[in-house]
Amino acid sequence: MLSRLVLTDYRNHPTLSLAPGAGLVVLTGENGAGKTNVLEAVSLLAPGRGLRRANLGQIARADGPGGFGVAATLTDAVEIATGTRADSPERRVLRVQGAAAATTVLAEWLSVLWLTPAMDRLFVESAGGRRRFLDRLVLALAPGHAHHALRYDAAMRARNRLLGDLRSADPAWLSALEAQLAEHGAAIDVARRDTVTLLDLALADAPPGPFARARLRLEGWEGDDAPLIDALRQGRARDAAAGRTLAGPHRSDLIVTHRDKDQSAALASTGEQKALLLGIVLAHADLVAQRTGAKPVLLLDEVAAHLDPRRRAALFERLADGGQTWMTGTEDALFAGINDATRLRLGD
Numbered sequence: 001m002l003s004r005l006v007l008t009d010y011r012n013h014p015t016l017s018l019a020p021g022a023g024l025v026v027l028t029g030e031n032g033a034g035k036t037n038v039l040e041a042v043s044l045l046a047p048g049r050g051l052r053r054a055n056l057g058q059i060a061r062a063d064g065p066g067g068f069g070v071a072a073t074l075t076d077a078v079e080i081a082t083g084t085r086a087d088s089p090e091r092r093v094l095r096v097q098g099a100a101a102a103t104t105v106l107a108e109w110l111s112v113l114w115l116t117p118a119m120d121r122l123f124v125e126s127a128g129g130r131r132r133f134l135d136r137l138v139l140a141l142a143p144g145h146a147h148h149a150l151r152y153d154a155a156m157r158a159r160n161r162l163l164g165d166l167r168s169a170d171p172a173w174l175s176a177l178e179a180q181l182a183e184h185g186a187a188i189d190v191a192r193r194d195t196v197t198l199l200d201l202a203l204a205d206a207p208p209g210p211f212a213r214a215r216l217r218l219e220g221w222e223g224d225d226a227p228l229i230d231a232l233r234q235g236r237a238r239d240a241a242a243g244r245t246l247a248g249p250h251r252s253d254l255i256v257t258h259r260d261k262d263q264s265a266a267l268a269s270t271g272e273q274k275a276l277l278l279g280i281v282l283a284h285a286d287l288v289a290q291r292t293g294a295k296p297v298l299l300l301d302e303v304a305a306h307l308d309p310r311r312r313a314a315l316f317e318r319l320a321d322g323g324q325t326w327m328t329g330t331e332d333a334l335f336a337g338i339n340d341a342t343r344l345r346l347g348d
Contacts, residue, residue, distance in 0.1 A: 001075050001297055001324035002042065008069035008083070009061040011037040021342040022075070024319060025326045026335050029346035035328040038346070039114065039299040041070045042326060045080055046112040047103050047139065047146035048132075051299065057089040078109055104150055107143035111288060111296035112136075115277055115303060123265040123273055127220075127253035134192060134218075134254045137199065137280075140288045140296045142191045152184040156245050159232075163240040174236070181248060182229035188249045193218055196254070202283045203259065210314040211279035212272050213259040220252040256280075274306055282318055295323025303327060304334040313337050 007016040012034045027035045040059075043050040060068040066086030073079055082094045082103075094101050096109065113136055122129055138145045159177040162169040200216040231247040232239075239245050256265040256276060265276050281298065289295045298319070304312050304327065316337050319325045329335060335343075 001294075002045075002072050003075045004071075004073040005038070005042065006069075006071040007038070007041050008071075009064035009066075010041055010068045010070060011059060011061060013037060014061060014064065018344060019342075020324065020326070020344075022324060023322070024316075024338055024341035025324065026338065026341045026343045027326065027328045027346060028330065028332050028335070028343070031330060033347035035346055036116070036301050039116075039301055039326055039328060042072075042297065042299055043112055043114055044070055044082055045072055045106060045110050046136075047106050047150075048136075051114045051116055051301070055090065056084050056092055060084065060086075060089060074110060080106070080109065104146040107139045107146045111140040111292075111294075112299065113140065113281060113284065113296045114299035114301065115281060116299075116301040117306070119277065120270065120274060120306075122277065123256055123268070130254040130256075131250070131252060134195070137284050138191050138195045140284070141195055141198070141291055145188065145191045148184040148187040148191070152181060152188060152249070155180040155184065156248070156250065160239075160244055163236065164243075166236060166240040175233070178229050178232040181232060181245075182227065185228050185248050189222065189252070192249065192252065198287060199280070199284055202287050203279065206279075206283060208260060210275070210311045211282065212261075212268070212275040214265065214276045214280050215257045215259040216280075217255050218252055219255045221248055271306075271308075275311065278303070278311075278315065285323060289323070298323065298325040300325060300327045302329060304329050 001022060002020055005018045005020065007013045010016070012032070016038070018038070027038060029035055040050050040052050060066055066089060067084045069081065069083035071079070071081040078097060080096055082092060084090070084092060092103065094103050094106070096105065119133070122133060135145065135149060155177045159174065159181065162174055162177070196216050196218050203213050203216070206213055228248055232245070235247055257263060258265060258268050258272065258276060265273060268276065285295045285298060303315070307315060320340070327335070335341070
């Protein structure tokens with residue numbers, strides 16, 4: 001977990017230094033105070049594009065000198081710093097213990113998972129959002145997943161470009177790219193299925209409570225249906241006509257149902273969908289703690305405002321079990337039921 005966080009020219013924060021404690025970290029303040037910006041900065045300490053998936057050039061403070069910085073100290077004294085420079089606003093720089101590093105190594109140091117109001121429609125929108133949510137769960141149990149995902153995406157983009165002019169494409173280069181897709185795609189599929197299986201078992205064993213229990217399964221492409229490399233080679237003409245690759249783990253979908261109602265999550269009420277998401281995240285945090293000895297850092301943006309008092313009290317009680325959880329809200333009263341927390345009011 002984090003013991004120190006420093007932001008420099010990050011969105012609306014010219015400079016901000018926070019010293020969060022273990023356990024619950026409550027950020028309050030008026031709308032526009034920059035509460036979600038702080039959570040986004042923490043999310044950039046994990047592989048990927050953060051909780052907003054924003055372009056790097058959009059993050060630097062609008063009236064600043066250009067570029068931004070996020071620096072953190074973890075409780076085991078590991079120093080992580082990331083950001084951009086004014087002369088290369090779209091190029092992310094990362095240093096771990098003062099040495100340059102690739103963003104994929106972040107998963108080896110810190111596990112971060114988040115829920116934002118924008119994710120409330122996760123179950124009714126595109127499969128891409130559910131895959132990203134699942135991959136964040138996978139990363140906490142298999143840090144190497146970030147490497148495989150990065151290499152897979154790079155090989156797929158290169159193959160799609162070659163297929164743009166299939167008649168002049170180099171067959172040997174196509175075969176090499178397809179071999180990379182098969183190698184990394186198989187690793188991605190195995191890690192996802194292992195995580196889904198473990199998490200589904202954990203949810204099944206959990207007693208009924210205030211948060212709806214989900215049933216999980218992975219649907220779509222399966223690595224054991226047929227070797228991916230054969231599907232890619234045989235599908236070159238089809239993929240060239242479609243303008244994209246139509247076989248592989250990037251076509252999978254996380255299917256979620258309300259376990260106790262045997263109902264698709266997409267058909268559940270808005271409140272039930274929020275409860276299903278929270279139930280998945282909380283069960284996952286417990287699973288990670290069992291497997292690794294430490295819970296992931298949770299970022300829960302405006303979560304208390306969308307829960308009834310009973311579920312709110314149950315959430316706070318559950319989060320008090322351990323791990324570092326950052327929560328935001330406009331009103332202190334939303335967090336009145338919390339006895340022990342680091343409370344920070346932005347804008348004062």
